[in-house]
Amino acid sequence: MGVATEVLIVDWPRVEATAPAAREELLIDAAFGEVYSDDLSEHGWSWPSQPGEDWYGRYAFRNSLGSYKPHFWAGHRWDHVRDFVEPTVREALDRFNDALFWHGLEDTTKAGSGLPELPCPWDADLLLWCPPDHVPVIAGWWRQAAPRLESVREPFTRHAAEPSGWIRDFASFADLLTDWGEVVVQAERRGWGVVALRC
Template identity: 40%
Template sequence: MGMDITVLVVDWVHLMKIAPDDRLEVLQESAYADDEGDEVDAGWVWPVEPDRAWLGRYEFGGTLGSYKPHFWAAQAWEDVRGAAGTPLRAALDEFLMALIWCGPEVDSDAEHVDAGIFPSVDGLWRPGPLIARGPRTVSGLNRCWGEAAPALPHLREPYASRAACPGRWIADFEEFTELLSGWAEVVREAQRRRWGLIGLPI
């Protein structure tokens, strides 16, 4: 799992005007461009160039851009979800399955991509997982987080016994909730702007 991830919120109207075959390349080229002097350890990077005003990049604190923490957060949810109450389990299942978790089915290989964004996900070469969720999906994810967040503290004790793993990227309940809260911030911002969100393996 030596992959990276770059998470963006994207003006969906602008993205849909780009030819489907060109969208992934344009996203990859636009994600960083000339931002090198504006790097942040955590939070938002908003490009200053007018021709890139249609996107913003979110940096997850403490991850160094690696996908590994997201993978281990998904694994932690797999380990602890049986201890969650039904409403929390349903809400977080939906939230995480849309973003970083492949679901409870053994050997599932779900794509985290809404239909119609790219001509064929199977035909898109990339070095790791791709996330692409349009405004309608984002709205549903924002609702899911609103349902899940108040109940998350109830997972603290079962997390300690079932999912905590000192030395791993997501070592404890605090790191788990911090990473999920980062995703919630991305979803919230995309919802506020009525944009979509993209996760690129770069």
């Protein structure tokens, strides 16, 4: 079936106030408790309504069915198109993508996010651990790239589009990036971090 993921934005001090051994359970309860939905077509934010539980939000990516595969394939497609993208857009998207879902870009292109790799001290099975001080930097890269995202359409269609599988065309690529942009901008507004649980 492959790897699934649940993406949350979280109030960092609230998570870190929990005993280290209990943090994974706290995050799992947040992702699969009140805000969880079995609706595979769901898209957007889910927020808890219980008193005292206003420390997290869950984001459902469109057309992902909860799978990590679209994130992987978006990175893979980016790898094939990035050399044909206008340099300022390429630089911003290199950093944005590398920080969130296409880790290791720096190893192959020397164009990664440049953010320091911090070990996750939470003893939790996470695909992404993004502390609040990284979020404004990543959101800044999104603000640079978003107005010029349409300029990626032609090179994507020519060099990366595929007739089947995940992230087949520019529209699905742009949707995934726009969803990640929504996640980091909302986290930035709140001063929160971002985590993606491996499910």
